[in-house]
Amino acid sequence: MAPMPQAVLEAAAVAKRYGGIAALEDGALSLGRGEVHVLLGSNGSGKSTLCKIIAGAVRPDAGRLRFGERRGFFSDPAAAQAAGIATVYQETGLAPTLSVADNVLLGQEPVGRLGRIRRDRMGARLARIYERVGGLAEGIDPRALVMDLGIDRRQIVEIMKALSHDPEVIIFDESTSSLDRRQVEAFFGLVGGLRDAGASIVFISHRMEEIFAIGDRVSVMRNGSTVAVRDVAATSREELIELMIGGAVGGQPDRPPGRDRGDVLLRVAGLDAGKARGAVLDLHRGEILGLGGLHGQGQSDLLLGIYGGLKRTAGEVAAGEAAVPPGRPDAALTSGIVYVSGDRGRAGALTGRPILENLVIGMLSKERPSLVDLAGMRGRVRPIIERMQLRFGALSDAIETLSGGNQQKVVIGRGLATGPRILLLDDPTKGVDVEAKRDLFGLLRELCDEGLGVILYSSETGELIENADRVLVFNSGRIVGEILHGKLSEYSLNAAALRTEGADA
Amino acid sequence: MPEAAQERARPGAWVRDSPWLLAAVLLVAFAILNAAIQANFFTPFSLALNVTTVLPLMLIAVGQTYVVLGGSIDLSLGAIVSLVNVVAVEIITALGTGPGAIGAGLVAGLATGLACGMLNGLIVSLFRLPPIVTTFATGVIFGGLALIVLPQAGGSLPPAYYLVYAQGFLGLTLPIWLVVLLIGGVWLVGGTRFNRHLLAVGSNRQAAFQTGLPVRRIVFASHAAAGLLAAMAALCILGVAGAGDPLMGQAFTLGSVSAVVLGGTALAGGWGGPAGSILGACILVLINNIIFFANIDFVYQSVVQSAIILAALAAGVFASRRRR
Numbered sequence: 001m002a003p004m005p006q007a008v009l010e011a012a013a014v015a016k017r018y019g020g021i022a023a024l025e026d027g028a029l030s031l032g033r034g035e036v037h038v039l040l041g042s043n044g045s046g047k048s049t050l051c052k053i054i055a056g057a058v059r060p061d062a063g064r065l066r067f068g069e070r071r072g073f074f075s076d077p078a079a080a081q082a083a084g085i086a087t088v089y090q091e092t093g094l095a096p097t098l099s100v101a102d103n104v105l106l107g108q109e110p111v112g113r114l115g116r117i118r119r120d121r122m123g124a125r126l127a128r129i130y131e132r133v134g135g136l137a138e139g140i141d142p143r144a145l146v147m148d149l150g151i152d153r154r155q156i157v158e159i160m161k162a163l164s165h166d167p168e169v170i171i172f173d174e175s176t177s178s179l180d181r182r183q184v185e186a187f188f189g190l191v192g193g194l195r196d197a198g199a200s201i202v203f204i205s206h207r208m209e210e211i212f213a214i215g216d217r218v219s220v221m222r223n224g225s226t227v228a229v230r231d232v233a234a235t236s237r238e239e240l241i242e243l244m245i246g247g248a249v250g251g252q253p254d255r256p257p258g259r260d261r262g263d264v265l266l267r268v269a270g271l272d273a274g275k276a277r278g279a280v281l282d283l284h285r286g287e288i289l290g291l292g293g294l295h296g297q298g299q300s301d302l303l304l305g306i307y308g309g310l311k312r313t314a315g316e317v318a319a320g321e322a323a324v325p326p327g328r329p330d331a332a333l334t335s336g337i338v339y340v341s342g343d344r345g346r347a348g349a350l351t352g353r354p355i356l357e358n359l360v361i362g363m364l365s366k367e368r369p370s371l372v373d374l375a376g377m378r379g380r381v382r383p384i385i386e387r388m389q390l391r392f393g394a395l396s397d398a399i400e401t402l403s404g405g406n407q408q409k410v411v412i413g414r415g416l417a418t419g420p421r422i423l424l425l426d427d428p429t430k431g432v433d434v435e436a437k438r439d440l441f442g443l444l445r446e447l448c449d450e451g452l453g454v455i456l457y458s459s460e461t462g463e464l465i466e467n468a469d470r471v472l473v474f475n476s477g478r479i480v481g482e483i484l485h486g487k488l489s490e491y492s493l494n495a496a497a498l499r500t501e502g503a504d505a
Numbered sequence: 506m507p508e509a510a511q512e513r514a515r516p517g518a519w520v521r522d523s524p525w526l527l528a529a530v531l532l533v534a535f536a537i538l539n540a541a542i543q544a545n546f547f548t549p550f551s552l553a554l555n556v557t558t559v560l561p562l563m564l565i566a567v568g569q570t571y572v573v574l575g576g577s578i579d580l581s582l583g584a585i586v587s588l589v590n591v592v593a594v595e596i597i598t599a600l601g602t603g604p605g606a607i608g609a610g611l612v613a614g615l616a617t618g619l620a621c622g623m624l625n626g627l628i629v630s631l632f633r634l635p636p637i638v639t640t641f642a643t644g645v646i647f648g649g650l651a652l653i654v655l656p657q658a659g660g661s662l663p664p665a666y667y668l669v670y671a672q673g674f675l676g677l678t679l680p681i682w683l684v685v686l687l688i689g690g691v692w693l694v695g696g697t698r699f700n701r702h703l704l705a706v707g708s709n710r711q712a713a714f715q716t717g718l719p720v721r722r723i724v725f726a727s728h729a730a731a732g733l734l735a736a737m738a739a740l741c742i743l744g745v746a747g748a749g750d751p752l753m754g755q756a757f758t759l760g761s762v763s764a765v766v767l768g769g770t771a772l773a774g775g776w777g778g779p780a781g782s783i784l785g786a787c788i789l790v791l792i793n794n795i796i797f798f799a800n801i802d803f804v805y806q807s808v809v810q811s812a813i814i815l816a817a818l819a820a821g822v823f824a825s826r827r828r829r
Contacts, residue, residue, distance in 0.1 A: 078717030093715045095708035097775040116696040
């Protein structure tokens with residue numbers, strides 16, 4: 001597809017590596033003047049990285065950027081903003097203790113004599129922004145403190161703040177994910193108005209229906225590269241999903257149905273925790289239950305909510321007959337529930353401590369012995385080490401001496417050493433090598449055959465397809481679909497991830 | 506679906522939005538208590554004396570407030586007071602007794618305080634070292650320098666210095682006028698863009714940076730201002746003491762943090778203001794008065810004072826936890 005001649009912004013061959021991992025290999029975007037351009041792609045396809053680079057928040061390793069007559073990347077967000085590119089991020093960049101008005105006009109306050117802010121002129125500017133945002137800002141008191149607003153309204157304030165600069169290009173990074181239906185409609189009205197006024201809009205979305213509702217063109221990204229650009233009017237859902245997964249949809253053979261389910265180990269009823277809303281699920285004995293969907297749709301919050309690491313605002317959790325109390329990880333551990341975070345650095349490895357200590361700390365917190373018998377513990381972790389096929393020098397070596405994959409084995413082994421009945425894995429293979437992954441999932445399958453139940457959240461669809469018995473797909477905090485073993489495929493998972501209505505596949 | 510948004514018309518929201526309110530209530534309570542045990546409390550003489558006593562702490566607490574609002578803290582302010590105190594005395598003593606000597610001493614003192622504050626600001630904002638450790642360390646240096654300049658309390662100022670300080674102008678003493686000036690200055694700064702940006706930096710540094718605010722310059726300026734205000738406090742103390750003392754400032758570091766906390770400013774930054782700290786400084790002086798007039802042994806002063814501060818801090822923290 002030829003780039004539009006009147007493109008206001010063009011990025012090409014943009015690359016960015018973090019450590020050894022390529023976040024972006026060949027990112028490209030050609031943004032026409034006065035169009036709504038949707039960026040579509042599954043987890044890790046590089047769409048957020050590309051946007052951050054355009055907005056000056058991340059420095060690229062290679063590539064080209066042209067914005068109007070200006071060539072070259074922006075050195076920082078302020079420079080991009082001054083040039084006319086505004087970005088609305090998901091994670092809010094607001095000052096919570098300041099009012100809505102002060103946040104929207106932060107840094108642009110009109111000043112009079114002695115550097116004092118002219119409240120009267122500020123009110124006039126604010127009124128203009130309110131007018132422009134229209135129904136979306138309805139009911140938001142400019143005097144209210146941002147910390148008193150719900151996440152939906154914070155997102156709207158963020159949008160108002162971005163618009164206060166009269167930007168030529170606006171990047172919306174999943175701005176609709178925290179809005180309700182009525183707010184989304186108002187938001188679409190706003191976006192349409194901005195487009196008609198000549199602004200160019202980049203819109204990252206994870207809802208298929210939204211692409212067709214407001215998009216003019218769509219760029220599809222896969223594995224760090226922009227692989228296709230389509231006119232929205234001339235494409236279909238099926239084509240977009242095919243482009244996302246890089247293969248044909250047709251001819252996917254049905255897989256054998258999953259194995260018979262055992263009795264229910266864990267029952268979750270109407271759980272609200274963090275982003276997760278109204279989650280209902282049963283985990284059966286011997287089952288690996290996958291959680292799918294795009295990253296950050298409430299999967300981790302659900303797992304933490306079950307375990308007690310995150311506040312439950314509604315709902316019940318029961319392990320077998322016994323209720324699992326909220327906010328008590330120690331009680332969860334006693335009832336046989338173990339949570340393993342994929343974020344080794346922040347929530348997993350005790351860095352600087354020996355491998356042995358890292359392995360036994362879970363047992364210690366469950367059993368609370370008054371004296372620690374390290375020699376006895378060493379004997380007890382031996383079978384786990386063997387089954388995990390841990391590769392290490394000596395158990396007294398610090399955990400950093402291990403490779404990433406083996407560190408993660410230690411963190412999971414710590415949980416397994418407590419003899420759990422239910423294992424909650426929160427994206428456990430991030431930065432883990434292929435071999436360690438194979439060892440890990442091989443062991444999980446063995447343990448499941450012995451009666452363990454596993455809930456596995458993974459940001460890699462392939463991992464879910466290979467290992468899960470069935471998958472619950474999340475969008476915007478809700479479970480929007482259940483895909484049984486026989487129907488698991490790249491296509492079914494990606495299609496469900498972009499859906500917003502709860503319906504079984 | 507959306508979070509319930511009921512930010513408007515919440516009963517009692519104005520109580521939460523006025524962080525100085527607790528301090529105002531405490532101030533009235535302590536004033537009544539003080540008047541009950543000190544018969545002449547509400548006489549002009551006694552009130553003027555109290556204003557003279559509270560002024561240095563007020564100045565330091567206002568400076569500390571600006572630093573704290575921006576998300577930093579300055580534990581060297583007491584030491585800056587000591588250093589300015591002895592530098593001014595030594596320079597005036599060296600140059601003689603004329604108005605020129607006094608002028609030179611005042612300027613040198615203010616410059617010293619400003620330089621100390623700028624050094625703190627530079628380290629904290631440019632090198633991003635943690636302010637608690639940084640200013641604790643620079644405080645030890647400033648305090649050490651004060652002992653080098655004047656190892657023992659002494660030196661004497663020309664009488665003109667403290668006579669003018671005690672004199673009345675238009676029916677009020679100079680310290681009272683200085684308090685009026687301070688309040689006016691605080692009010693002026695409160696309406697500026699700088700103040701707003703300072704709050705934003707303390708509230709969410711990352712957001713402030715993304716918005717394009719000069720975060721480093723703002724933090725630097727707050728430290729510099731605190732140094733300058735501490736210097737003014739030191740010069741006021743000289744107007745009463747009439748002689749130099751290298752250990753003069755020691756108590757003021759905790760005192761200033763206490764006044765800030767009592768005044769409702771959040772130590773985490775981004776919330777509160779100097780008006781509360783001015784009230785907080787008054788409360789601390791009243792507490793000392795009460796301890797004195799109630800014939801409580803003076804050695805209990807720090808214990809009682811700190812216990813009251815701890816209680817006020819707890820009240821503030823619990824209030825903000827309920828907030829969300």
